[in-house]
Amino acid sequence: MQAGAATQEHRAIEAVWRIESATLIAGLARIVRDVGLAEELAQDALVVALERWPQSGVPDNPGAWLMTTAKHRAIDLLRRNSTLQRKHQELARELELHGGALEEPQLEGSIEEEVGDDLLCLMFMCCHPVLSAEARVALTLRVLGGLTTGEIARAFMVSETTVAQRIVRAKRTLTETRVPFELPHKQELSARLASVLEVVYLIFNEGYTASAGEQWLRADLCEEALRLGRILAELAAQESEVLGLVALMEIQASRLNARVGPEGEPVLLADQDRSRWDRLLVRRGLAALERAERLGGTLGPYALQAAIAACHARASSAENTDWMRMAALYEALAQIAPSPVVELNRAVAVASAFGPAAGLELLDALGEQPTLRSYHLLPSVRGDLLARLGRFEEAQAELARAAELTNNTQERRLLVARARAWAWEAGHPRRA
């Protein structure tokens, strides 16, 4: 019983931590000018809370309690630790300049604004381009998501040591390169923002499609990415791409239930039971897209992808999709963010709008690209179009190639099943 109560207490404190940690670390980082140190101070405060709160109860304002505790730790540490001499001097100077930055500011409005700015700064720091993509992802989940290294390791199917090392190295890199804890200047804002959005979407996609192995869905990662995206959308509401990314993730997440069949097999968008799409998330996604569109200007790659996802979301069935609009959106996307994958999707949209032959023509031009040679979706889509033209034997060969190329066992099963169905069609030609 006693142990159960202690666990209950810990879970309650963990919940406070999840809610408060990012703001706490952001506020501390502004003071100590170092994300790694700020995170350690916040962790120290958590340790104190875990010791004291089970007896004293959770304080009325746990966020402020943690902040005060962490600040006291900071002062202790700076006094004692000579290796932090440089930081100490900088901080002392800072305190002189601002007449005691460690005091709580008084005006509520300005606190809120500062908290928001600090949080945004922290996002930019954790997603700084000096860090590798995987380091950015790990640091973001740890510092902004409040996830433990164990949770991150399980989500990405790597060892805990690997994650811990990634985080330690990332923090060190930020300290060594002396990236200032401030909002990016105007001229670098769009590149820095793109880096943040990339990280959020990487987290989402890791949850949305497992890159390898049996596991198809990890809804927790999707929810975490959505939460980060929504926070960002509140902090940078004037950035159309932020809203675009949120819209894209909300709409994609709305299909989570529909994209897995009873045996855990993936169900392609065209075959999904649309009544299982989450209407709440669809509505939220469409609203975010509308906000992005209302900002004016041309849509960026995320907003365009969201507009494409919205086309699917608004259609009552695959046949009733506005494929003309879809083809136009893909063409716009291909112009600003050209990639073989976009071209592939464009070919699918064109095939649906103007017939399989038109799509096949675009695909054949694509087939020569070396980047696509090992991409399983190319033969898979090609197979589909060939089948629609009644060329079942060629279609079957394409699917066999696709099955060879994919790493996902579920997907392979699906491809093999489809190839088998077409083998039957090939043997039983229908009269035209």
Place this chain on the structure above:
Amino acid sequence: MRFMMIMIPNVPDEADWTPRDPEPVAAMSRYNEELTKAGVLLALDGLHPGAKGARLAFSGGRATVTDGPFAEAKEMIGGYWLIQAKSKEEAVEWASRCPAADGDVIEVRQVFEMSDFPPEVQAAVAQ
């Protein structure tokens, strides 16, 4: 995971629920804003009093409709928030921050996900 935070306000059902005092309304708006900024709020609504609603009692495949107000009604739902949270404890922590009035009650309930259902029920949903 999703949780619904259901507000059961400490006001008589027959009373007019239309908010008159701007102060508590402003406090509640700040709270809703906090939920939004934390990226956890999915939806919320406030309800008219039960006195203006109706109740349907089912028996033998038939529904009997009773219009409000309901004499025996003590705990009427005043509204709800739908939030995304990682645990029940997180949802409870968010609920505890609500600027609720004395005597108000908030019930925290987890929303069923498809994966909570046994396979045969999932299959029935999918037909």
